Amino acid sequence: MSYVQVFESIDKNKDGKISWDEFSQWIRAFSPLMTSEEIDKMFIELDVDGDRQIDVIEFSKCFVVAEKEEEETLLKNTFDMFDIDRDGKISPDELHVVLKRLGKNTSMEECARMVDAVDADKDGHVSFEEFKIMMSSPDNNNKTLL
The missing domain is CATH 1.10.238.10 (EF-hand)
Known part of the structure; x- marks a missing residue:
């Protein structure tokens, strides 16, 4: 699954951006006990431009091929x-x-x-x-x- 497909699956309202609520829902599906503060920290790291939304470019940075x-x-x-x-x-x-x-x-x-x-x-x-x-x-x- 490509990062674009993952992004699209998280972007429930299909507006081309992942809101904090959409991101939180996705993270909590995997880690139900994660606190809002922990989720917020992750969200802020991805939200490079600080607009409180994650676009596909910002999201792609967590999928860059690593060592x-x-x-x-x-x-x-x-x-x-x-x-x-x-x-x-x-x-x-x-x-x-x-x-x-x-x-x-x-x-x-x-x-x-x-x-x-x-x-x-x-x-x-x-x-x-x-x-x-x-x-x-x-x-x-x-x-x-x-």
Whole structure:
């Protein structure tokens, strides 16, 4: 999923800008316990021009290709958002919960199919290594998880 697609999914009113409320809703889908102050700090860092809205250019800066270590950290943080119980793997249930929080109407069966599609060791979960492979694959439709 490209940063433009992520941006468009966050921009609920389709005005070409992400408001604080839209940003907050998106962040809380992943981290429900994050405080408003923490969200505000993140928002301010992205809102370079200080207009209290994030445009696609400002948003793209958090998706600039980083060095391998930074990329790994970004992937790990993203993985951790889906790994609700912090057991080091993403289950179909966890995927379903996060997608529901994001406002996606995905059935448990669809979540199970998504997990199965990238579950190389067939243990019923997505490990971090499997997640990295999924996210680096240019033709993998499971990137819609984000």
